[in-house]
Amino acid sequence: MSADDRRFEVLRAIVADYVSTHEPVGSKALVERHNLGVSSATVRNDMAALEDDGLITQPHTSAGRVPTDKGYRLFVDRLSEIKPLSGAERRAIHSFLEGALDLDDVLRRSVRLLAQLTRQVAVVQYPTLTRATVRHLEIVRITPARLMLVLITDTGRVDQRIVDLGDVIGDEDVARLRNLLNSTMIEQRLPEASASVAELPEKAAPELRDVLTRVCSVLIESLVDHPEERLLLGGTANLTRNVADFPGSLRQVLEALEEQVVVLRLLAAARDPGTVLVRIGVENEAMEMRDTSVVSVGYGSPGNVFGGIGVVGPTRMDYPGTMAAVRAVAAYVGEILAGR
Structure with a gap:
């Protein structure tokens, strides 16, 4: 394994531990919890190199390190593929959405389900009428x-x-x-x-x-088109679980979600049902969203995107799990609406 690959494994371990514990991660904990196959001294050197590259940083009050937006971005970019959901999870999504009565019910159910699966805020854009026939x-x-x-x-x-x-x-x-x-x-x-x-x-x-x-x-x-009908949100209360995840201002994030325009712009970029987009922290243009990550994808029928669906949460999120859930729910919503 090259030094770069080994350092990426250290970064991956730091991301995993920080997402699950919300505690800055030290070299000793990494060696104990992960089978990295190298000494504590090597891990410390790798962490120093990751810090020099701006991929992790040290909060003032701690000896441990936390990932930066740049570190999360590298982690997401190096996910070779999005892990598929289990058969049970897929069946649960299908049966929950299959019982929907009409478009409004499909979208209401999809945001409720996505918020439960990811424990973040789920957002779905109503089908844009300019593309509907x-x-x-x-x-x-x-x-x-x-x-x-x-x-x-x-x-x-x-x-x-x-x-x-x-x-x-x-x-x-x-x-x-x-x-x-x-x-x-x-x-x-x-x-x-x-x-x-x-x-x-x-x-x-x-x-x-x-x-x-x-x-x-x-x-x-x-x-x-009626712009006021364009967005549905679910699970907003999930953001309040850990206010420390939003050092800028949680209130700003909640106000941006309420105004909808900012989120619509983010979802509008999700034009391809096959490609999950991840915007991390400072990659979000709107200042109010700089403490958040947005995971989104288009939904629709082959060759026709109806709208976007996604999740808004803190940068400290389970990216692989969230990306898989967003993609799976979007696929089912597209299938159900295209089949009606």
């Missing part, structure tokens, strides 16, 4: 002068709207409306569908024009 529009006549529109997208979103027509409409005209709107919108991305729907009334037969104008104006509201 219209699967079907159902029109139901509730009364002779009132319709219900049910818009279904390929991301599993179901949006219901009521339209008061101000006039009576027959079953035949409802069928004409349904056919006209579906032929205009199906398989279109929502922004294009919105533009197509806006042009429909002026092309319509005179007897349908008033009804179509009302239906289209309500429908356009469903086709436009």
Whole structure:
């Protein structure tokens, strides 16, 4: 084993011990707890070299060392592959998410589950409507002068709207409306569908024009993205378990999570369902997030990312376990929504 490889094993051992104990790690403890195959003196020399490289540091009050953001980054980059979850864990995820009733329920369950698995804050971005396509529009006549529109997208979103027509409409005209709107919108991305729907009334037969104008104006509201619906959080209380993990300010982190914009920007970078992104400490652009790490990945169907899902926690986190959990939950969410 080369000196570099041996030093990386020492770094890996320091990360493992510090994550599990939250105590700075000394050379004596490393030799006792890990089968490093070298003397205490060699471990001390390796720790000195790691410290010179900025990968570990010594808190003022302790003889032990703790990993730096740079040390965690090297550790994450050298994970040859993300360990798979056990069969039991995968079955538990599948059965918990499989029982979901609709898109909202799938996402609520996914953040609750991810927060429990990782003991961090879980965040999921609602499917971004700019990427969603219209699967079907159902029109139901509730009364002779009132319709219900049910818009279904390929991301599993179901949006219901009521339209008061101000006039009576027959079953035949409802069928004409349904056919006209579906032929205009199906398989279109929502922004294009919105533009197509806006042009429909002026092309319509005179007897349908008033009804179509009302239906289209309500429908356009469903086709436009609503930024306030974009993020769900679960397990925020997990951050308060160890306030010492946030030397800057835990309150700042909680406020950034509440504002959502910062986290949305982080999740938006997770555009590939196959690649788990890890941002550690100072790698986060927002000052409020400099004491945190964000582990995120895209979810969706092959070739179509619906949104991002991830975990926010302290830099002292179980990276292999968190990365595996985030990837597994994202994969199931994508499968379930793509199959709906």
